[in-house]
Amino acid sequence: MEQLATNMCFGGEHRRYRHRSDVLYCDMEFAVFLPPVALGSGARQVPVLYWLSGLTCTDQNFMQKAGAQKLAAELGMAIVCPDTSPRGLDLPGEDDSYDFGSGAGFYLNATREPWSRHYRMYDYVVTELPSLLERELPVTDQRGVSGHSMGGHGALICALKNPGRYRSVSAFAPIANPSECPWGQKAFSGYLGGDREQWAEWDATLLIPGAKERLPLLVDQGTSDQFLEEQLAPDALADACEKAHHPIELRMHRGYDHSYFFIASFIDDHLRHHGRALGLV
């Protein structure tokens, strides 16, 4: 694990690292915010919120734009931002579009050639990266997971597929039913092929009926989000939750869009939601 940069922030530290991923067969970069209590003499290990970003993002968008460090520093919570895909593999078509390949890993394990060897972001964010961090950094195995858009989808499926692994989950404007929207269909066809039964393993709305743990979902959605109608489908997720008696708080925010100005406006509510589950509030 090579440290690329560090910036002091609200008494804690924002750091960037590069490491070799054995799961993705390439070098990966990620960012971490460590709160003041995790640093210096008398430091203690702290729980972690994993943040999964959306299409086109890197490890930096959330760290630079969400304004989450102030409350995370107060709560004593680490935040980890992985990248959104493997990079620089020279696979055919890897860099041809914003919604497939680089920057668009969709937090699944690809089964279709040529993606299946490298595009295993699910294994990376659920298993490999936490194992590495819990070994190398002052963080515990108490985890929350959240994300935005493609990363909101990622957060939901990571939690739903792994009972006991996360204490809490939330999402901003998630792609809540990817099997039924253009972004999801393009990604699932490309990474998984045409078998819709395979798709269902990576679709939060379709995972709800079989969920083995009733972890409450906190989902924020702006009503002026330019992708709400065509791509996001929070109602489908809420309907599935209602049928399955799975707890969800879906908050519709009038006038808010898909940007980080929306995320910044409500991130503190999410940090407190995770902080409560992680024993920090």
Next chain:
Amino acid sequence: MEQLATNMCFGGEHRRYRHRSDVLYCDMEFAVFLPPVALGSGARQVPVLYWLSGLTCTDQNFMQKAGAQKLAAELGMAIVCPDTSPRGLDLPGEDDSYDFGSGAGFYLNATREPWSRHYRMYDYVVTELPSLLERELPVTDQRGVSGHSMGGHGALICALKNPGRYRSVSAFAPIANPSECPWGQKAFSGYLGGDREQWAEWDATLLIPGAKERLPLLVDQGTSDQFLEEQLAPDALADACEKAHHPIELRMHRGYDHSYFFIASFIDDHLRHHGRALGLV
């Protein structure tokens, strides 16, 4: 004034505009944050903090990275971020370096060819832009000014040269004595020529002895700032203030650098400083 975009944020609105500048002879873009009390029915006009950004920045860096909107929304303060120079003029050398020309207007009025016709960012940010906004947006003529690095220099000289025009001034890591550092010498030579008496009109440290108004300066500086030694010289400014009995609070923050992670960590203190002077706290 053409509105380019709007995003709801903390109950207020972040907007971007384009307009024709009569002072700069080109189109300019800027961003504004309007707090909730300035919007909708029963809205009232609010005072403005002008934020001047640093080298290479546009109107967007502060809006996306500083995390200022939450407290500005609570206080009822508008924030305006101008761009950092004229753009797209095809002047020879305009885009050759990060510290001169585009993105590096230095908030002065150039006197040297070919810059003197367009590079008049001082007149633009002190006079033209506020006049436009006070006519077109729900903001008052009660103004504060702040900025970072080149923009910290800008904030200081705008306030020092215009007694009565600003209620408050502050700066993050300002280029406090530009006549004596490489960034300032390159800019002043290029925009003003070799006459150091002209330079002194645009150098905060050299303006302090003749300042006609004792507006207190709030200056934050990180001790791990990579530009502190060679470019910034906060001690020169503080020494000049001490000699002239000009009030300054220079806060040295151990371990902080030149980035927006530093600015975000202390922006709320600056907003309160301006809020007090603007009657909002």
